[in-house]
Each structure stands twice: as C-alpha cells, then as structure tokens.
Amino acid sequence: MTGAVVPGARRWRERAIEAVLFLSASVGVVTTVGIIVVLAFETFEFFVQVSPLEYLTGTVWSASIRPYAFGVIPLVVSTLMIAIIALAIAVPLGLLAAVYLAEYASARTRDLLKPILELLAGIPTIVLGFFAITVVSPLLKSTILPSLGPFSALAAGIVVGLLVLPVIASLSEDAMRAVPRALREGSLALGATSFETIRKVVLPAALSGVMASIILAMSRAVGETMAVVLAAGTNPTLTLDPRDSVQTMTAFIVQISLGDTPQQSIQFKALFAVGATLFLMTLGLNLLSDWLVRRFRNVYE
Amino acid sequence: MSGLARAAEAPRFEPALMQRRLSGTLFYGACLAAIGLTLLAILLLLYDIFTRGLSHLDVDFLTGVPSRFPDRAGVLPALVGSLQLGILLAAIAFPVGVAAAVYLEEYARQSRLNQLLRTNIANLAGVPSIVYGIFGLALFVRALGLGYTLIAAALTLALLILPVVIISTMEAIRAVPPSQREAAYALGATRWQVVSGAVLPAAAPGIMTGTILAMARAIGETAPLILVGAVTFVTYLPGPFEGGYTVLPIQVYSWAARFQPAFQEISATAIIVLLALLVVLNVLALVVRVRLSRHLQW
Numbered sequence: 001m002t003g004a005v006v007p008g009a010r011r012w013r014e015r016a017i018e019a020v021l022f023l024s025a026s027v028g029v030v031t032t033v034g035i036i037v038v039l040a041f042e043t044f045e046f047f048v049q050v051s052p053l054e055y056l057t058g059t060v061w062s063a064s065i066r067p068y069a070f071g072v073i074p075l076v077v078s079t080l081m082i083a084i085i086a087l088a089i090a091v092p093l094g095l096l097a098a099v100y101l102a103e104y105a106s107a108r109t110r111d112l113l114k115p116i117l118e119l120l121a122g123i124p125t126i127v128l129g130f131f132a133i134t135v136v137s138p139l140l141k142s143t144i145l146p147s148l149g150p151f152s153a154l155a156a157g158i159v160v161g162l163l164v165l166p167v168i169a170s171l172s173e174d175a176m177r178a179v180p181r182a183l184r185e186g187s188l189a190l191g192a193t194s195f196e197t198i199r200k201v202v203l204p205a206a207l208s209g210v211m212a213s214i215i216l217a218m219s220r221a222v223g224e225t226m227a228v229v230l231a232a233g234t235n236p237t238l239t240l241d242p243r244d245s246v247q248t249m250t251a252f253i254v255q256i257s258l259g260d261t262p263q264q265s266i267q268f269k270a271l272f273a274v275g276a277t278l279f280l281m282t283l284g285l286n287l288l289s290d291w292l293v294r295r296f297r298n299v300y301e
Numbered sequence: 302m303s304g305l306a307r308a309a310e311a312p313r314f315e316p317a318l319m320q321r322r323l324s325g326t327l328f329y330g331a332c333l334a335a336i337g338l339t340l341l342a343i344l345l346l347l348y349d350i351f352t353r354g355l356s357h358l359d360v361d362f363l364t365g366v367p368s369r370f371p372d373r374a375g376v377l378p379a380l381v382g383s384l385q386l387g388i389l390l391a392a393i394a395f396p397v398g399v400a401a402a403v404y405l406e407e408y409a410r411q412s413r414l415n416q417l418l419r420t421n422i423a424n425l426a427g428v429p430s431i432v433y434g435i436f437g438l439a440l441f442v443r444a445l446g447l448g449y450t451l452i453a454a455a456l457t458l459a460l461l462i463l464p465v466v467i468i469s470t471m472e473a474i475r476a477v478p479p480s481q482r483e484a485a486y487a488l489g490a491t492r493w494q495v496v497s498g499a500v501l502p503a504a505a506p507g508i509m510t511g512t513i514l515a516m517a518r519a520i521g522e523t524a525p526l527i528l529v530g531a532v533t534f535v536t537y538l539p540g541p542f543e544g545g546y547t548v549l550p551i552q553v554y555s556w557a558a559r560f561q562p563a564f565q566e567i568s569a570t571a572i573i574v575l576l577a578l579l580v581v582l583n584v585l586a587l588v589v590r591v592r593l594s595r596h597l598q599w
Contacts (some may be wrong), residue, residue, distance in 0.1 A: 010491060013493070014491050014492060014493055017493045018404075018493075021400045021403055021404035022404055022408070024400035024401040025404040025405055025409070025418050025549060027397055027401065027460075027463065028401065028421050028422045028425055028467070029417070029418060029421050031425060031463070032421055032424070034440060035428070035433075038435070038440065039432075039529075042439070084488050093335045093338060094335075095335075096335030097335045098341060099332050100332035100333065100335065100336055104332060113336065116340065117339070119343065120342075122521075122579065123576075124521030124575065124579075125520075125523070125524075126553050126554050126557075127350070129554075130350070130553065130557045130565075130569070130572060131345075131346045131402045132345075132559065133560070134353065134565060134569075135345060140488055162342055164337060169339075187434065193325045195321070195329070198328075199328075223428075223429025225430070225523070225524035226523045226550075229554075250431050253434075253528070254527050257434075257438075257527050258527060265328070271435070272435065275431070275432055276403075278431070279429075282428065283428075287424075289427075290423070297477070
C-alpha cells in the first residue's frame with residue numbers, strides 16, 4: 001500500500017478484511033449448529049412415529065422387514081462390541097509401540113518408524129475393509145475358527161483395531177515424551193532398571209494422556225463406517241458372539257442410503273435418529289478425552 | 302556388629318537384579334514384537350492388494366468404464382470423479398480454512414466468543430465422517446437443492462476437512478517468529494499488510510502441506526459420499542452440476558461388496574490406483590514444503 005491511501009479508507013478496508021476473516025472462522029460454529037439442528041429436527045420427526053422409550057430400550061431392530069421394530073440396542077451393542085475388539089487389539093500393540101518409540105528407539109529408528117505408522121493412519125478405511133474380507137476373515141477361518149462366516153464382528157473388530165492403532169501409538173508417545181527427563185533420571189539414579197522406570201514412573205506420569213488416546217481411539221472405532229460395512233455385514237441381531245454377523249449404527253446408515261428407501265419413509269427418519277445417537281456417543285467420548293488431556297497438561301505447566 | 306549381621310540376613314540383591322533385568326528384556330522384546338506385528342500387518346495388506354490387483358492394471362483399466370464383465374471394466378469415471386472432487390473441495394476449503402486460521406491466530410482477542418470458536422474446531426475434528434454425510438444430505442442435497450451432484454459432495458467433504466486445514470494453518474502461523482511481524486509493524490504496515498506480506502508467505506510451506514494432506518484424506522473418504530449420492534455404476538463423465546458421479550473409494554466398495562473373486566481382483570486394482578493417487582499427493586506435499594521453505598531463513 002502506498003501513502004496515497006487516505007487513513008479513513010484504509011481503516012475501512014482493514015475492518016472489511018477482519019469481517020471476512022471472522023465470517024470464515026464462524027463457518028465451523030455454523031456447521032456444528034447445523035449438524036445439531038438437522039439431527040434434532042429429523043430425530044424429532046422420527047420420535048413422533050416411534051416412542052423414544054421404545055427406541056432406547058427396544059431389543060429388536062427390523063427396519064426393512066415387517067413387522068418394523070426400531071429398538072436401537074442391537075445396533076449399539078454391535079457397535080460397542082466391535083469397538084471393544086478393536087481396542088483389545090490396538091491398546092496393547094499401540095501402547096507397546098508407543099513405549100518403544102518414546103523410550104527405546106534411537107532418533108534414527110524413530111524417524112524411520114513414525115512415517116510408517118502415519119502411512120497406516122493414511123490408508124483409506126475402505127482399503128482396510130477390503131483387507132478384512134480378503135485376508136483377515138479367510139485367515140481366521142482356515143486357522144482357529146473353521147465355522148466363521150464371510151461376515152463377522154471379529155474380523156471387523158480386528159481391522160478397526162489396525163485402523164485406530166496409530167491414534168493410540170502416536171498420542172501415547174506424545175504423552176510419554178512430555179514426561180520430564182528429570183523424573184526418569186531420578187528413577188534411574190535410585191537404581192531402577194529402565195523397565196521399572198517406564199512402568200512405575202513414565203507410564204503413571206503419562207497416564208491421563210494415554211487414557212485420552214484410548215478414549216479417542218474408541219470414539220474413532222464407534223464412528224468407523226466402511227471397514228465395518230464390508231466386514232461385519234448388515235444383520236441387526238442382538239448378540240455378544242464375535243463370530244456372528246452384526247450391523248453397527250454406521251452400517252445401518254449406509255444400508256438405508258444405498259437402497260431405494262423413499263426419503264419421507266420411517267426408515268429414512270430412523271437414519272437421522274441413529275445418526276444423532278452416533279453423534280452424541282462420539283461427542284461424549286471426545287469431550288472425555290479432551291478433559292483428560294487438559295488435566296494432563298496442568299500437571300507439567 | 303549387629304548392623305552387619307542384619308545386613309547379612311537381608312535378602313540378597315544379585316538374584317533379584319537378574320530377574321529384574323530379565324523382565325526388562327522381556328518387555329523390550331514385547332515392544333519390538335508389537336512394532337513387528339504392526340509392520341507385518343501393513344506389509345500383508347499391501348502384498349495382498351498388489352498380488353490380487355496388479356495384473357489388471359493397464360491402460361485399458363485406466364481409460365475404461367465399469368462393466369458387468371470384470372475383464373472389461375475400468376475406472377475412468379471414478380478416477381476423473383476423484384480428481385474433480387479433490388480440486389473442487391480444495392478450492393472451497395483452502396480459502397475458508399486459511400482465512401479462519403488467520404482470524405483465530407492474528408486477529409482474535411481473548412474473548413469468550415473466540416475461545417468458543419477454537420474449542421468448536423477441535424470438537425468438529427472428532428465428528429465421524431458419516432455424520433458430515435448426513436449433514437451434507439440435509440443441507441446441500443436437499444435444502445439448497447443441489448441434488449446428488451459432485452458439487453454437493455465437494456461442499457460436504459470441504460466441511461469435513463475444514464478443521465484439519467484450520468488446525469494445520471494455525472500451527473504454521475504460530476511457527477512464524479514474532480520478530481517478522483514486529484519488523485513489518487515497525488515499517489508502518491497495517492494488520493492486514495503484516496498478515497499478507499509477512500506472516501502468510503512465511504507460513505506458506507506449512508499451510509500448503511497441511512491442505513494437500515487434508516485433500517488426500519478427503520479423496521480416500523467413502524462413507525459421507527454414499528449419503529450425498531455417489532453412485533456405483535457410472536459409464537460416462539458427468540459435469541459437476543449433473544448427477545451420477547462416482548469416485549475411486551466408491552468404485553472399490555461396489556466391486557468388493559460383490560464377493561466374487563474376479564470383481565475382488567479389479568477392486569484391488571482400483572485400490573492400487575487410489576493408493577497411487579494418495580502417494581502422488583503426499584510426495585507433492587513434501588516437494589512443496591521443501592521448495593517453498595528454501596528461501597525462508599531467520
């Protein structure tokens with residue numbers, strides 16, 4: 001800008017730019033409000049036809065076969081079962097990998113391994129779903145579970161575990177590396193071995209960060225869609241057997257939107273109700289994870 | 302002396318130390334095994350896809366259209382759809398995301414409203430992608446009347462990656478040393494002149510890299526696109542405001558879901574094309590970062 005611009009015009013210009021920038025920054029809030037309004041409005045329409053009590057406590061879900069039943073419990077239980085299988089895979093592997101990267105690996109090894117973990121995080125989830133049906137399911141069937149069908153909660157849970165593993169590994173590693181060096185040195189100086197230092201000093205100090213990473217991974221697993229659609233099937237039964245074919249909340253949403261379901265039908269409204277349930281569950285987990293991270297920060301700052 | 306006698310009675314140190322060292326070694330072994338198992342899973346995944354799909358990868362596959370016969374099928378509509386989608390959504394998300402980040406880092410005062418904007422962006426990053434699909438369906442497809450078109454899909458995915466673009470841009474802006482801003486202010490620049498002349502050029506490598514990586518993430522997304530109407534069988538190349546578009550992940554899904562070996566093979570081939578596209582974007586992000594930061598030094 002040259003000095004020829006009168007100060008008044010310049011000030012006006014600055015204000016206009018600030019206004020445009022502020023508008024851009026508010027797109028996020030508008031999105032959040034929009035998501036909540038859309039979900040609330042359509043869910044309300046759904047609850048006009050199906051009572052909330054029936055939806056929340058019903059144990060039968062039958063959206064495509066008469067008599068229709070909209071009890072969400074089978075979908076929620078399947079979703080949680082797959083998330084728990086995923087965590088059973090991802091927590092031990094992810095935590096051990098994080099300990100290795102934070103405590104044992106040399107800088108060079110870490111520089112080599114971290115991009116590979118990020119590679120895993122960058123693989124589209126549909127590819128992991130493909131891996132579940134072409135490798136994981138047949139492998140399970142031919143080795144330990146001969147009775148396994150083409151769709152199972154177990155195969156889906158295993159690939160979702162692979163999918164959330166980088167979340168746990170990388171966030172837990174950050175938490176462990178944030179533990180001050182002096183704590184480790186104090187422990188080593190008292191004669192503890194490096195394993196004892198990790199177990200009794202580093203892990204307890206990083207615990208809330210580690211917990212936050214696990215809860216965030218759980219939230220990802222609950223919201224995961226394509227791997228689950230391909231591997232777990234579309235069979236909304238209430239079961240706790242991981243060998244069964246199940247339908248998660250996300251898989252139901254996909255099933256309805258892929259079909260020719262009329263947009264004014266009760267099934268289509270159920271899509272929004274299930275979406276709202278999913279949104280609230282992941283929001284709760286994310287807020288819990290945030291809270292844990294904030295607590296963790298307070299310890300060292 | 303009684304002290305010495307007591308010390309002699311105390312449990313001996315050495316055997317316990319052996320055991321403690323052993324458990325340390327076992328734990329180290331477990332850590333290595335965890336890393337090894339993870340790498341093995343990645344290798345197995347890539348090996349399976351390449352052995353299944355590589356034989357179908359040729360010019361006919363890249364320039365062909367889907368077919369009932371797997372041997373004649375190709376991915377041209379899906380590949381073109383993914384490229385168009387990537388360019389469109391970057392054109393939407395990049396300016397909005399950078400402007401939002403500039404506001405939050407350079408303009409926003411410590412007020413409750415601005416704190417809310419920040420917290421909200423962090424929370425949006427954790428919303429499952431399929432929920433964005435539901436929102437895109439209600440807002441862009443229905444309320445704004447865009448229908449099941451590529452532009453509705455691009456807008457939906459732009460919202461999805463906006464938090465990622467904003468967060469990475471904020472980090473890039475924060476990494477610019479205050480001295481750069483102070484020098485510009487000292488020369489009499491206005492706030493916007495400081496931002497556009499000093500801060501943004503210095504933050505450009507980080508901003509570009511973050512945006513390209515966010516774009517790569519969006520190109521691999523499937524679930525939200527199912528909600529905003531990507532279809533599985535497209536034999537022509539639709540424009541952005543026409544219906545009936547498809548993208549690579551959707552094509553992968555539709556072939557994989559057929560559960561016939563021949564279709565699974567071409568599904569793997571489509572995955573190879575998708576992964577190649579993502580690798581190109583990642584390399585581009587790296588190159589942009591190196592080239593743009595070459596002239597920066599402080």
